[in-house]
Structures are given as structure tokens and as C-alpha cells.
Amino acid sequence: MPISSSADVRVRGGVRPRASLAAATVAVLLAAAGCSDGDKDTAGAQDLASQTLEWRACPAPSEAEGGGTPPSPLPGGTIWECSFMDAPLDYDDPDGETIELALIRARARETAHRIGSLIFNFGGPGGSGVATLPAAAEDYGTLQARYDLVSFDPRGVGRSVPVECLDDKQMDAYLSEDGTPDDPAEEKTFVKGIDWFSGACEKNSGELLPHVATTNAARDMDLMRAVLGDDKLHYFGISYGTELGGVYAHLFPKNVGRAVFDAVVDPTETAEQSSLGQAEGFQLALTNFAKDCVARGDACLVPGSTVQEIQDWILALLDQLEKKPIPAVGDRKLTATLATTGIAQTLYSKEYWSLLEQGLDEADGGNGALLLAFADAMNGRSEDGHYSNIQAAGTAINCADSRSRFTLGQTKAKLPEFQKASPVFGDYLGWGLMGCSDWPVPGAWNTPDVSAPGAPPILVIGNTGDPATPYEGTKAMAGELGKGVGIQITYRGQGHGAYGSSTCVKRAVDGYLLDGKVPADGTVCR
Numbered sequence: 001m002p003i004s005s006s007a008d009v010r011v012r013g014g015v016r017p018r019a020s021l022a023a024a025t026v027a028v029l030l031a032a033a034g035c036s037d038g039d040k041d042t043a044g045a046q047d048l049a050s051q052t053l054e055w056r057a058c059p060a061p062s063e064a065e066g067g068g069t070p071p072s073p074l075p076g077g078t079i080w081e082c083s084f085m086d087a088p089l090d091y092d093d094p095d096g097e098t099i100e101l102a103l104i105r106a107r108a109r110e111t112a113h114r115i116g117s118l119i120f121n122f123g124g125p126g127g128s129g130v131a132t133l134p135a136a137a138e139d140y141g142t143l144q145a146r147y148d149l150v151s152f153d154p155r156g157v158g159r160s161v162p163v164e165c166l167d168d169k170q171m172d173a174y175l176s177e178d179g180t181p182d183d184p185a186e187e188k189t190f191v192k193g194i195d196w197f198s199g200a201c202e203k204n205s206g207e208l209l210p211h212v213a214t215t216n217a218a219r220d221m222d223l224m225r226a227v228l229g230d231d232k233l234h235y236f237g238i239s240y241g242t243e244l245g246g247v248y249a250h251l252f253p254k255n256v257g258r259a260v261f262d263a264v265v266d267p268t269e270t271a272e273q274s275s276l277g278q279a280e281g282f283q284l285a286l287t288n289f290a291k292d293c294v295a296r297g298d299a300c301l302v303p304g305s306t307v308q309e310i311q312d313w314i315l316a317l318l319d320q321l322e323k324k325p326i327p328a329v330g331d332r333k334l335t336a337t338l339a340t341t342g343i344a345q346t347l348y349s350k351e352y353w354s355l356l357e358q359g360l361d362e363a364d365g366g367n368g369a370l371l372l373a374f375a376d377a378m379n380g381r382s383e384d385g386h387y388s389n390i391q392a393a394g395t396a397i398n399c400a401d402s403r404s405r406f407t408l409g410q411t412k413a414k415l416p417e418f419q420k421a422s423p424v425f426g427d428y429l430g431w432g433l434m435g436c437s438d439w440p441v442p443g444a445w446n447t448p449d450v451s452a453p454g455a456p457p458i459l460v461i462g463n464t465g466d467p468a469t470p471y472e473g474t475k476a477m478a479g480e481l482g483k484g485v486g487i488q489i490t491y492r493g494q495g496h497g498a499y500g501s502s503t504c505v506k507r508a509v510d511g512y513l514l515d516g517k518v519p520a521d522g523t524v525c526r
Contacts (some may be wrong), residue, residue, distance in 0.1 A: 048086055048098070049226040058082040058104060061131050062394060065382060066388040071104075071134035074144070078106045081132055085227055087155070087192040087220050089211055100219060102159035104130040105150045106137065108188040116257070118147035118513065119221060121154070123239030123263070125214070126394030128158035139500040140236075142510050147234065154244075155220060156205075156212035157393040165201040165392040172332075173336055175379055178322075179337035182428040190431070191408060198438040203393060209441045212393070213400035214448065218248040230259030234513070237467055238497055239263045245451030245458070246477060249485075253455035258513050260459045263466055263497040266473030267450045267480050271404035272414065272433060276421055277470045279429045283422035285347040285467035286311070288494060292353060302363035314343075314424060317364055322444060326368045334368025334375075340370035340428045345378040347467045350494040399436035403443035407432040450480045457518045460486045461505060465494035478521075490524045498525070 058080045061068050071080040108114040109197040120140075124134045129151030141151060153160040166174055174193055177501045181187040201209065221244075225233040234257040237245035242261035249256050269277060290310040293300035304310035325333035334342075346356035352374075359370035378389035406414075411433050418430030436443065452458070458481055462474025471490070478486025491498035491505050498505045504525030510519040 011131065021203065024142060024265075027232075046095075048088070048223060051086055051227055053083040053085060053103070053227060053387040055081040055083045055105070056136075059159070061128070062159055064162040064389040065128040065131040065153065065385045066390075067384070067386055068131070069381045070294075074106055074137060075141070076109060078109065078144070081105050081107075082130065083150075085220075085224060087223055089208075090332040091216060091219050091321070099155060099161045101155060101247075102130050102153040103150065103224070104145060104152070105148050106133075106147050108144060109145055109356065110145050110171065113146050114146070114148070115146045115514075116234055117150045117225075117228045117234070118143055118234045119224065120151040120236045121238070121241030121244050122151070123237075123241050124157070124394050125240045125244075125391060125397040126157055126390040126392070127240075128153045128388065128390075130158055131388075134438075141507075143236075143513055146514055150224075150228065152220075152224065154212075154217045154393075154397075156208060156396050157389065161208055162389040163201060163212065163396045164204040165197055165395075168387055170200070171379075171387045171391065173386070175375075175381075176333075176335055176338065178335070179340075180322075180431055182322075189406060191434070191437075194434055196436045197395070198440065201396060205392075205396070206440065209396055209400065211400075212396050213414075213444050214220075214244055214247050214397065215251070215444060217244055217397075218251055220444065221248055222252050225255065230257070231255075232297070233259070235259040236513075237261050238499075241266060242469075242477065243267060243448060243450075246452070246481065247448050249452035249455050249458060249481065250448075250450050253452040256452065256455040256458070258456070258507050258516065260460045260461070260499075261477065262479045262509075263469045264460055264462050264474045264498050265469050266449050266476045269294055269473070270446055271402045273430050273478045275433060276418060277424040277472070278468060279418050279425050281467040282344055282347055282425045282429075282472040284470075285465060285494070286314075286343070286424055287354050289347065289356060289466055291498045293357065293415065301357045307334040314360065317360065318424070321363070321368075326363065326366050328368035328372040334363060334372045337428070339363060339368070339371050340425065341378050342374035342396055343376040344428075348496040395435060395439075399439040399443060400441055401444055401448070402436060404433070405437050405439070405443075405445055407437065408434065452476065452481050452485050455481070455485050457487045457512075459489060459509060459512055459519070460483055461489045461498050461509070463491045463493055463495060463498045465492075465500070466496050486521075487518060487521045490522075492524065492526045502526075 012128050058070055060070050074077045083103050086098045087101050088094045089097040120133055130153050133151035153237045156163040177193050178186055218257045218400050235245050241264040245261055246267055287307055287362040293302050293310055296451055302310055304313050321339050322336040325335045328334040346352040380390035415430045418426035460474055462471045464471045478488040491502045493501055495501055499509055502525045508519040
């Protein structure tokens, strides 16, 4: 089945490759913390901005959030609190039906110097902020000095009226199908799989699907700002979270406080352009991995004395898996599509390169367990076989946003361009263009409007080696936000996101968020 184009390559069947979460690390994907399930209710005419939130200790996360145990207190002893906020199901009918959105927070340590709430979105789309924030909180400990750290499950995600499509066994079957069909029979099966997934989403969540677009999530954030008692929205968006932040800034420029966009989505690209850029980005990341392997010589487990030889070896391995999947865990097998998913996941961080090397070596020896574990992390599958709803929610959000609806013929015509961009990932991402072809709800835009005249400076950070949100999008986002608004920072490094990877970037971000010091536009960190 197709891997969508979205800020992260995680969602099979969506359209715009946009973010896991944050840096999309496996630890973040598998960690979770949540609150009780949200439902819909009828509000009548009420002022939702004046509602009072009831904060309680966070329980264990729901399956839709990824499962796990309740979040542990922060190193200084601060506990995590969870709540629900009522929001309109349909902002065109604000006095009608409401939904509950799950929130999580850790209070600021220095209450006398507290600035307000700092709201995080870690990407996806479809990632649970309630699950991710506690797992990633150590990276943001400095910011907790003066901010309440806050995140949420966007509508359709986790505990916030989750989009439901296929059950766990059906998801296993769906994701094990061939995502890069080679003949008419495989193409027929591929298209049937997309129809199956879309039909299940419509059957189980049809009432919700028209209301999960990014614009609605942006309006939810402004309601959240008011409910939390903040005059301005202080925000940290990562990957897809940068697109959400850009849409918010366009809708509410006067309400923007101090904001940071890290691992930036290019707002000027269509779904096709975004997918193609992502193919190039993952190919670049794989090339950088191969260069490192070549430099280490015999110490590298992947055979090949040149980058091309290593790439050819990986392609040969994938071709073998296409013909004959290998044993992985229990009765599950590693297919070529799942192996490609696993490889893509490891390229989100340079820290995973050694595990990619190990996984490729083990797969060559007939053991697919490690690459399958990485594929499961990207696909939202826990060790006990339960899936979070990141696939369902991500597809629903992508398809509610993008107007792109590619036919089989249109997709096949685009494949040569994708294959040229990436011999390893081209087919994998090219076929993902069909992810919304049978979606029951029309998309909102070709590209989002993020122009924000009158907004204060927004830090826009790009990593030159980012596979999921290629660096070129950073300049595009800064330009679209407007002169004096988008402040560009470049990190010359590897991986998805820069804040946790560069002390230079962290210093610039912390200086702005904590002290209001705007770094020079064009700052370069190494």
C-alpha cells in the first residue's frame, strides 16, 4: 500500500509528506502518555473560550495514542497533567455539536518568571502530542523554566475523537501488501487496497472526516490559547507542525507570540512536488549514510567500496525481498515494502545509522526482525500488535487538506521522474500519490496560505541533511511568512530537525523563546 507524501513518510495513503512526529525517532513513536477518551457532545450556544479545564494526573495512553504506561514526572519532580477542551466540530456552526480535544501539560518551574504556555505540535500529521511531549520533554527542559509545556492530540488523533478505519489484523494485511506494483495484477490489488482503506474510514468515521483539516486544527489552537489564559500563542512546531503553525499565523497574525518552526515543510509545493522533494531528501540521506560506510571501510557491515556499490547492494536486497519475503518476528515476514519503510525510518536521525547497517546485514542473512521493528515504529504498530491511529488520522488530515486526486494512469506517468530522483525510494513514494484517489471528502487547497503580515518574528529552522522535509523548504517558508516575519536559521547537519542536534540552534531558539532575542536572519549553525 502507498506511503503518503506528508512531512513524514509515515502515513500510507495520505497525500503530503509532512512530520512524526518531531524528529520521528523510534523512542518517541513508541512512547506514549494520555488522558481518558474524548467524545462528541452538543454544546448549544456557549462561549467555549471561557470554559475551565479540569486538570488531572495522566492515565496510561490509549491504543490510538500508541499504548504504554503513564508518563513519569520530569527530573525536577514536575508531574504531567491531562485535560480535555471542548471545541466546535464545525467552525461554521460554532453553537452546534462539540468535540473533546485531549491536552497535556507540565507547569513552568519558575512561576515568578513564567511567560505563559508553550504549545507543541510534533508533526505527522496524525501524531499524538499527548504521547510525544513526555517522551521528548528532556530536550525542552530549559524552556520549562518559564513556560508551561503543553501539547495536544489534534482533532481526529489519539484521544481527540480518533479517526477509525481498519482494525489491527486488517492493518497488518494492508501494510504487508506490495506498495510498488509491477504488473496489472499487482496494480489491481494495490488499487483495491486503497479503496478498502478509504471505504473503512468513511464507514467508521464519515461524520468526522470533513472536519479534520489543518485549518480546523489551527482554529483549535487559537481556542486553546484563550482557554489557557494566554494573550498570545507561543508555539514550537516540528515538521508538519510547521505547516500547522504557518496556517495559524496566516489566520491569526496578531495572536502570534514567540514561535519556532523546526524541520520546515515547504508551503509552496503541491502534493506531487512535496513527494518528489522527499524522494530526493531520502536519497540524499541514504547517500550520506553510504559515504559514512565507505569511509569506515571493512568496519561497515554493508558491502561496497563506493556509494554506488552500496546503493546497488541495497537495491539487490530489496529485489530479493520482493521475490521472497524473509522471516522476521513470529509468523510475520519482512517484505520489500516493509523493508523500505524501515530503511526510511532509520534515516530520520544519524544516531540510527548503525542500526540501519545492522538491520541490512541481518536481512541479508535471512533475519528481518530489526528492519521490521523500524517499519512498525513508522507505521504506529506496537509490539503487542495494536496500531495507533496515526495511519488513519494522517491520511484523513492529508486528504482533507490536499486537492490532489491521482488516477492510476497519472501515477504511472509520474513514476520515471520519481525513479530518477531516488532509485531506492522513488517507486515507494511515487505510488503514494494515489493515497487520496478514492477519498470521500474533497481537499481544501493545492498549497496552504501561510502569509502572516503583522505577525512578530518566527524562527524558521532547516537542516541541510533532512530527509523528510528537505532544506529548500526553509527559505520558501520564511519568504511566504513575509518580510520581517520569517527569520531563517540553517543547520548544516544530518537528520530530521535541528533543535536537539545543535547547541548553536538550541542557543538561538532558547534566546528567543526565553528572552525575546531575535537571532540574525540567515544565521548558520554547524
